[in-house]
Each structure stands twice: as C-alpha cells, then as structure tokens.
Amino acid sequence: MLAYAQRWDPQWYHVDEERASASEYGSLIASGWFTASIFMRGYVDRVLTRAAAYASPGVEEMRWTAPVRAGDRLAGTLEVVERKPSETRPGLGTVTLSGVLTRLGADGAPEQDVLRMRFRGWFGMRSAAASPNGAREQTRSGQ
Secondary structure, three states: OHHHHHHHOOOHHHHOHHHHHOOOOOOOOOOHHHHHHHHHHHHHHHOHHHOOEOOOOEEEEEEEOOOOOOOOOEEEEEEEEEEEEOOOOOOEEEEEEEEEEEEOOOOOOOOEEEEEEEEEEEEEOOOOOOOOOOOOOEEEEEO
C-alpha cells in the first residue's frame, strides 16, 4: 500500500505516517487507485480469466466511500446490471456491471463499503437461450 502510494499517488495522507496519524484519518490510508486495483485483481481472477472477455468501453462511475487502511480485509461483489449486443463490435455483447468492495468487519465491527463502481465490458456472446437479456447474476469474493 505504501510502496504504491510512494510511486503513484504520493499525497501526504498516503505516505506521511506522522502527519496522517495526527489528522482526521488517524493513520495512513490507501490511495483510491490502489483500492480500485484490488477490486480489479479480483475481477480479473474470478471473471475475466473464465470468460471470453475483450476490452472495456469504460467506467461510468467510481466512488471511494470510506478509507482503506493497512490490514483491512476486503471482499468484492459484482452484479450484472444489463446485457445487450454491442452496437460497435459485431459478435460481442456489452455487459454493464456494478461492483462494490467492502471492508469486512473485525472484532464485531460492521462491514463497510469502501468502493462502488459501475462499468461496462465487452464479452463474446452466447446463444439467446443460454444468456437471457436482463438476467441478473451476483458473485462475491474475498481479498
């Protein structure tokens, strides 16, 4: 977490332990981009490597909803929101996904969402019978 911040996002609350400890954060917090990378790793490992996945036409929304600290246990949830044939890529479907990364509660603390995002991906299409339009699927994985 610290090495990532030192190289890619060296804002004081990510890299200056003394200053972060004296701030409202109480400790160093992860870069939001580091947090998004954790979500992406789970998405690659559990979805993209098991699917006929192509590129992504983009992220529609991304929100960092709570800080992440060293030692936090995180779990990702992914929901298929919409599926439709791609308007620009013949043979591919555009899938809209909603993802959430959640800090798991420790010592009785409640779970808390730390990242919410909505994005699209291109995937090879299945037959209509095997993949009805608008069907919702959900998967959860721990990090």
